[in-house]
Amino acid sequence: MTITKGDKILIAIVLVVNLLSVPFIFAVQEEGVDVLVEADNKLTGKYSLKKNQLISAVGPLGISEIEIKDGQARIVQSPCLRKVCIKMGWIKHSGEIAACVPNKVVVRVAGENLNGMDAVVG
Amino acid sequence: MNKALKTFLIVIFLFSVGCDSQDVKLIKETRFLMGTLFDITVSHPDVEKAREAIDKAFDEIQRIERLTSNFSPKSEVTKINQNAGKQAYPVSKELYILLQKSIQYSQLANGTFDITIGAIQEFWKFEDEKGRIPAPKTIMNLLPLVDFRNVSLEENHQVRLKKKGMKLDLGAVAKGYAVDRGIDILKKHNIENAILNGGGDLKSIGEKSPGVPWKIGLRHPRKPSDIIASLDGKNNAIATSGDYQKYFVKDGIRYHHILDPKTGKQAEGLQSVTIIAKEAMLADAMATAVFVMGAEQGMKFVESQSLLEGVIITADGKKRVSNNLRGEIEFHDHN
Amino acid sequence: MIDTTQNTRRIVYISLLVAMSIVLHTLEQMIPLPSPWIKLGISNIATLLALVLLGFQEAIIVTLLRVLIGSILFGTFLSPTFMLSLMGGISSAIVMGLFYKFFQRYFSLIGISLFGAYVHTTVVIMLVYYFIIHHKELFYLLPVFLFFSAVTGIINGVIANKLVTKIAEEKGLGVNLLQKDFY
Numbered sequence: 220m221t222i223t224k225g226d227k228i229l230i231a232i233v234l235v236v237n238l239l240s241v242p243f244i245f246a247v248q249e250e251g252v253d254v255l256v257e258a259d260n261k262l263t264g265k266y267s268l269k270k271n272q273l274i275s276a277v278g279p280l281g282i283s284e285i286e287i288k289d290g291q292a293r294i295v296q297s298p299c300l301r302k303v304c305i306k307m308g309w310i311k312h313s314g315e316i317a318a319c320v321p322n323k324v325v326v327r328v329a330g331e332n333l334n335g336m337d338a339v340v341g
Numbered sequence: 342m343n344k345a346l347k348t349f350l351i352v353i354f355l356f357s358v359g360c361d362s363q364d365v366k367l368i369k370e371t372r373f374l375m376g377t378l379f380d381i382t383v384s385h386p387d388v389e390k391a392r393e394a395i396d397k398a399f400d401e402i403q404r405i406e407r408l409t410s411n412f413s414p415k416s417e418v419t420k421i422n423q424n425a426g427k428q429a430y431p432v433s434k435e436l437y438i439l440l441q442k443s444i445q446y447s448q449l450a451n452g453t454f455d456i457t458i459g460a461i462q463e464f465w466k467f468e469d470e471k472g473r474i475p476a477p478k479t480i481m482n483l484l485p486l487v488d489f490r491n492v493s494l495e496e497n498h499q500v501r502l503k504k505k506g507m508k509l510d511l512g513a514v515a516k517g518y519a520v521d522r523g524i525d526i527l528k529k530h531n532i533e534n535a536i537l538n539g540g541g542d543l544k545s546i547g548e549k550s551p552g553v554p555w556k557i558g559l560r561h562p563r564k565p566s567d568i569i570a571s572l573d574g575k576n577n578a579i580a581t582s583g584d585y586q587k588y589f590v591k592d593g594i595r596y597h598h599i600l601d602p603k604t605g606k607q608a609e610g611l612q613s614v615t616i617i618a619k620e621a622m623l624a625d626a627m628a629t630a631v632f633v634m635g636a637e638q639g640m641k642f643v644e645s646q647s648l649l650e651g652v653i654i655t656a657d658g659k660k661r662v663s664n665n666l667r668g669e670i671e672f673h674d675h676n
Numbered sequence: 677m678i679d680t681t682q683n684t685r686r687i688v689y690i691s692l693l694v695a696m697s698i699v700l701h702t703l704e705q706m707i708p709l710p711s712p713w714i715k716l717g718i719s720n721i722a723t724l725l726a727l728v729l730l731g732f733q734e735a736i737i738v739t740l741l742r743v744l745i746g747s748i749l750f751g752t753f754l755s756p757t758f759m760l761s762l763m764g765g766i767s768s769a770i771v772m773g774l775f776y777k778f779f780q781r782y783f784s785l786i787g788i789s790l791f792g793a794y795v796h797t798t799v800v801i802m803l804v805y806y807f808i809i810h811h812k813e814l815f816y817l818l819p820v821f822l823f824f825s826a827v828t829g830i831i832n833g834v835i836a837n838k839l840v841t842k843i844a845e846e847k848g849l850g851v852n853l854l855q856k857d858f859y
Binding site: 253255257264265325327336337338339340341 | 580
Binding site: 222223225226 | 729731779781782783784785786787790791798818819822823826830834836837841850
């Protein structure tokens with residue numbers, strides 16, 4: 220037997236469907252739910268990405284301001300010198316981070332599960 | 342050829358998409374209470390009913406906050422403290438029983454857990470970023486005020502602190518108690534599958550979905566966004582006391598909030614203690630107690646108590662796990 | 677009247693194919709895979725051969741026997757893995773048989789094998805969902821599993837094609853006449 224036209228069409232369809240489903244999976248999996256703000260390695264608050272709000276995080280250099288808008292978060296103001304954190308821009312996917320290292324402020328997007336956990340003690 | 346092609350398309354599509362089951366939903370809510378974040382996660386097919394139950398549970402936690410607070414001028418605990426060395430103060434039956442239990446825990450733990458730690462605790466000012474380090478003389482003067490045996494539980498629900506200056510601080514049991522009560526409320530509202538997590542003390546009932554247990558992670562003491570271990574929720578309570586939860590740093594030294602009632606200073610030697618018990622209040626109190634006991638005595642104590650299981654992480658990062666817990670817990674960092 | 681010679685031939689061929697299937701299955705076990713439930717399925721080459729050379733029934737028998745004997749050999753008899761293999765294998769074999777019977781004109785063994793692989797994987801994932809991991813998140817893995825099945829499905833098909841062509845050449849027959857020749 221040799222490969223037929225039908226085979227080739229089938230393979231093409233399978234490939235296409237498989238490729239199409241991949242971004243769908245990532246999009247569904249990665250959407251962030253909350254924003255965790257840490258100052259000096261301590262968790263100072265957990266905020267919903269769904270609510271537009273402004274948050275202040277206090278670090279050794281001063282106050283870093285975090286904005287949550289339209290399901291995304293970013294550091295908009297920070298007392299650091301180079302403003303690298305502000306240049307990091309908007310984050311929205313689970314696991315993404317924006318951080319002002321000099322001011323010890325970390326903003327991270329958490330998905331439904333923290334490392335796949337339903338709850339964390341400690 | 343076209344008809345066949347259409348059939349194949351449908352068949353492939355069906356196979357690629359798969360089925361989805363909507364019978365169980367996860368409803369989550371977070372609120373800031375008792376100075377920390379309380380998360381309630383419920384697994385239930387009816388979102389409305391779940392939200393109602395969660396609301397009632399949070400109400401209950403708020404009520405417990407008011408009951409156990411030693412800040413609010415109107416709270417019963419503050420009134421007891423104000424009357425220290427003077428007279429007995431009548432309290433609600435609930436608080437009376439709470440205090441009774443706390444004293445029993447102190448007896449069980451040989452004084453390593455003590456709700457009269459208040460006098461010294463407030464001097465350290467852990468809620469302040471800068472904190473305050475008491476002078477050794479101050480501590481010496483305050484130590485006599487720390488002794489659970491000087492709490493007199495009298496008839497008609499009266500409570501008397503025998504020495505002037507004594508102060509009750511329910512911080513080591515209040516959250517645990519709130520968690521227990523919160524779960525009771527959820528159960529009363531026909532919720533069978535939930536996790537109530539209050540700043541490091543949690544209790545779980547049921548499972549996430551049929552056949553899938555709740556997965557509970559233990560925070561890494563030195564990497565706060567990482568998990569050091571995980572285990573399945575088995576209708577029990579888990580509480581952690583750690584040196585990273587509330588602390589301040591002065592001159593390069595970390596001063597954390599877990600004090601040894603016998604010295605008035607930080608309990609040394611451990612990074613964190615996690616206790617598993619049937620009730621969150623017990624787990625909460627024992628986590629503090631075992632932390633003060635240290636690695637050796639602490640683990641001995643846990644093993645001697647059939648109602649307790651635990652994990653101790655020492656200052657150098659080494660882990661100790663109680664025997665019955667060994668098969669149930671999974672470590673994520675390999676040390 | 678049952679022709680004893682033909683019956684014997686049939687049993688011998690089936691046995692040979694089952695043996696071949698088990699050997700392939702064993703070889704495949706030595707290859708490490710990310711998931712415990714999805715297998716490469718190169719033993720399906722035997723099923724395909726059975727389908728072309730012997731027929732629908734025999735293909736099912738070969739699959740059944742392979743799963744049964746394989747599980748006994750590996751000590752997984754009546755285990756969940758065994759159930760998954762069985763259900764996946766049988767449904768896969770049935771679908772391949774039907775597609776071969778009706779759509780032979782459009783597909784070579786490559787297409788047939790691809791269908792079989794997809795059916796096998798899908799059936800296994802559904803069973804895993806209902807009986808083991810009742811978790812929506814499982815379906816996020818579906819594209820990955822299907823991708824791997826498709827790859828082996830195609831490879832199996834290519835190999836099966838070549839084998840069948842070889843056999844047909846040696847007999848000097850067209851492939852579709854092989855079954856008739858046998859019986």
